[in-house]
Every structure is written in structure tokens, then in C-alpha cells.
Amino acid sequence: MNAPFPSILPTYNRSDLRFLRGAGSWLIEADGRRFLDLTSGIAVNALGHAHPALVATLTEQAQALWHVSNLYRIPAQERLADLLVAHTYADTAFFTNSGTEAAELAIKMVRKYWHDQGTPRETILTFEGAFHGRSTGAIAAAGSEKMCKGFGPLMPGFKTLPWGDHDTLHAALDETVAAVMIEPVQGEGGIRPLPEQCLKGLRDLCNQTGALLVLDEVQCGMGRTGRLFAHEWAGVTPDIMLVAKGIGGGFPLGALLATARAASAMTAGTHGSTYGGNPLACAVGARVVEIMTEPGFLDSVSRKAGQFRQGLESLVASHPEIFEELRGAGLMLGLKCRKTNTDLVKAAQAELLLTVPAADNVVRLLPPLTITEDEIAEALTRLDRAAQSL
Numbered sequence: 001m002n003a004p005f006p007s008i009l010p011t012y013n014r015s016d017l018r019f020l021r022g023a024g025s026w027l028i029e030a031d032g033r034r035f036l037d038l039t040s041g042i043a044v045n046a047l048g049h050a051h052p053a054l055v056a057t058l059t060e061q062a063q064a065l066w067h068v069s070n071l072y073r074i075p076a077q078e079r080l081a082d083l084l085v086a087h088t089y090a091d092t093a094f095f096t097n098s099g100t101e102a103a104e105l106a107i108k109m110v111r112k113y114w115h116d117q118g119t120p121r122e123t124i125l126t127f128e129g130a131f132h133g134r135s136t137g138a139i140a141a142a143g144s145e146k147m148c149k150g151f152g153p154l155m156p157g158f159k160t161l162p163w164g165d166h167d168t169l170h171a172a173l174d175e176t177v178a179a180v181m182i183e184p185v186q187g188e189g190g191i192r193p194l195p196e197q198c199l200k201g202l203r204d205l206c207n208q209t210g211a212l213l214v215l216d217e218v219q220c221g222m223g224r225t226g227r228l229f230a231h232e233w234a235g236v237t238p239d240i241m242l243v244a245k246g247i248g249g250g251f252p253l254g255a256l257l258a259t260a261r262a263a264s265a266m267t268a269g270t271h272g273s274t275y276g277g278n279p280l281a282c283a284v285g286a287r288v289v290e291i292m293t294e295p296g297f298l299d300s301v302s303r304k305a306g307q308f309r310q311g312l313e314s315l316v317a318s319h320p321e322i323f324e325e326l327r328g329a330g331l332m333l334g335l336k337c338r339k340t341n342t343d344l345v346k347a348a349q350a351e352l353l354l355t356v357p358a359a360d361n362v363v364r365l366l367p368p369l370t371i372t373e374d375e376i377a378e379a380l381t382r383l384d385r386a387a388q389s390l
């Protein structure tokens with residue numbers, strides 16, 4: 001007899017672990033084992049698991065109202081939008097349920113902007129190693145063989161450039177380009193930060209040619225690098241920014257933030273979402289933004305990032321046969337491995353430490369931003385044992 005087709009579409013290679021509870025930086029397996037979580041649901045549980053303030057906010061909102069259509073005013077949504085506008089360069093926000101949906105809206109917004117200018121521009125420049133989601137638009141934007149193969153015909157309008165190749169970028173970015181879409185720190189691509197000078201230079205080129213600058217901060221944003229958004233380090237601002245993952249602290253929530261100019265063509269009826277901006281997600285999102293912008297929060301992220309980075313530098317130095325280098329910014333760190341990255345992920349898991357692989361043979365370390373100094377020390381001990389076991 002043939003094995004039955006799995007009841008869950010088998011698009012993931014899952015480990016056998018079943019986590020039933022979470023608390024702070026810890027996940028508790030069904031068998032009771034406690035794992036130190038350096039994945040945060042891939043940069044999602046930015047305030048750790050079951051943060052008491054988020055549990056309270058979600059519970060309170062759940063008792064009042066879960067869902068109401070965007071045909072009506074939604075106070076929690078207005079509150080979150082006002083907070084984001086107050087704390088960023090942006091004039092306006094649209095809320096989604098995921099990063100992919102924010103990327104889709106960015107593509108639409110760019111196209112409609114140029115359409116309404118009366119001088120249509122079609123090309124959006126993107127970069128190798130990029131990840132903007134798994135929709136037809138987002139895979140075409142990233143352009144990787146791995147994500148695109150078999151899903152053609154791909155949506156046209158994207159040109160993927162090599163990462164870190166200034167000459168090719170200069171040659172490609174002319175007055176026909178509608179926008180440039182880039183992650184300030186590539187996540188899935190292997191924790192590859194865009195140097196501050198390059199982001200500044202890219203902003204200048206966009207200003208000279210009129211191209212809109214779209215930053216995908218779905219993974220590197222929301223406090224991950226020690227600033228609310230990663231581009232703040234370079235002192236320049238985008239026209240459009242994609243946000244998701246950390247902003248909901250584990251509740252599905254995404255956002256597109258834009259300047260009034262970039263958003264000018266998006267009038268009533270041009271876009272919508274049934275669930276986007278719902279009261280539950282927005283109440284939690286507003287609480288996350290409030291906590292991250294409390295005095296001292298982002299400083300503590302940078303301080304702990306310094307501690308972690310220092311420990312990881314010596315880990316790399318003491319295991320030169322395992323590690324090639326340490327990469328990243330803030331608490332978005334990557335260990336580039338000499339051997340297979342998934343072997344290290346498995347070895348760490350055996351030490352009850354959770355990490356995530358990324359492209360370019362990198363193991364990602366994305367702890368909750370609320371991780372304590374003791375937990376960082378514990379993580380370093382477990383990583384050292386994992387490296388030794390290899």
C-alpha cells in the first residue's frame with residue numbers, strides 16, 4: 001500500500017521537536033526538556049515567549065473585540081499607525097498579516113506611483129541572496145533558482161543584481177529604474193549587512209535618478225540591530241519600508257511604512273485586506289512598539305549584543321576548524337561555518353540550544369531581544385560544547 005499523503009503539505013523539513021510552552025528565552029518540549037531559544041521563531045518573538053505585557057494586552061483585546069472590517073475606524077490600528085509615524089521617517093502605514101503581503105503592496109505602490117507620474121517606469125532592482133517572501137511577486141523579486149524553479153512564468157519587472165558589486169549597481173541604476181528593493185541586513189541570505197556607506201550611496205543614487213528606495217526590514221527591523229530600524233545607523237531614510245516578524249511579537253502582523261510622496265497614488269479602492277490591521281494584531285503591535293521605545297530598551301539590546309559578539313569572537317577563534325567568521329549587527333548574528341551549517345544546528349540542538357540555518361553556510365543567532373546576560377553566557381557555553389562535539 002502507498003503511504004498516505006501527509007495531512008500537512010510537506011513543504012518543510014521539520015525536526016521532531018514539539019514545543020508546547022514558551023517562557024522568555026526558553027521553549028519547553030512535550031517531554032519537559034527546556035531549550036534555550038536563539039531563533040525567536042525566526043526573529044518573530046522579539047520580546048521572548050509569553051511576555052506578560054503582551055499576554056495581558058492580547059487577552060484584554062480578545063475580550064473586547066477580535067475583528068472588524070476596515071470599512072470602519074479601528075482605534076487600535078490608528079494607535080499603532082500613530083506610534084510608527086511618530087518613531088520613524090514615515091508619514092503613513094498600511095497593515096498586513098505578513099512580510100510577504102507588505103512586499104506585495106510595496107511592488108504595487110511603486111508601480112502605481114510611476115503610473116500616476118505619467119512616466120511609467122517598470123524595473124525594480126533587487127539583489128542576489130534577497131528574501132522578500134514566497135508569493136509569486138516576492139519570489140520573482142528575489143529571483144533565486146531555489147525559490148523560482150517550476151513556478152514560472154515569473155512576474156516580470158525585476159532585475160536581480162549581485163550583492164556588493166558597486167559597478168554593476170551604478171550601471172543598472174538609471175532614469176528607467178522605478179525602485180531599488182534591498183534588506184539592510186540580509187537574513188535568509190546569510191546575515192549579510194549592507195555597509196552604512198553603501199546604504200548612503202544607494203540613497204544618493206536614488207535621489208539622483210528618482211528611483212524609490214524600498215527597504216525590507218522584516219527581519220532586521222524592530223530593534224534587532226539596536227536601533228528601532230536598521231537603516232537608522234546609516235542616517236538615511238527610505239521611501240518605503242517593509243516591516244513584519246518582530247512587530248507582532250508572535251502575533252501575525254506586518255506593515256508597509258511610506259512617505260506621503262511614495263504613497264500618493266494609493267487612493268481609496270487601490271488596495272485592501274480583510275484581516276490586515278485587525279484589533280488583536282494592532283493592540284499587540286502597539287504594545288511591542290511602546291516597549292521597544294521605552295528609554296533604555298534599545299541601549300540594552302546594544303549592550304547585550306556587545307557581550308554576545310565578544311563571546312562569539314572568542315568561540316570562532318578557539319574553533320578555527322569549525323568557524324570561518326562572525327557576521328551581523330546587534331542581536332542578528334551569523335556564524336559562517338567551514339563544515340555543513342546544519343551539522344552545527346543539530347549539534348547545538350543536542351545541547352538544548354536552538355539556532356537557524358541560513359544560506360551561505362551560516363548559522364543564525366536571533367535571540368529574543370529580552371535575553372539576559374546570564375542566558376547569553378549559557379548560550380555561549382552550549383555553542384562551545386556543540387562545536388567541540390563536531
Ligand SMILES: *Cc1c(COP(=O)(O)O)cnc(C)c1O
Binds near residue numbers: 099103216218
Ligand atoms: C521573513 C521575511 C519576509 C517574509 O515575511 P513572511 O511574514 O514570512 O511573509 C520578507 N522579507 C524578509 C527580509 C524576511 O526575513
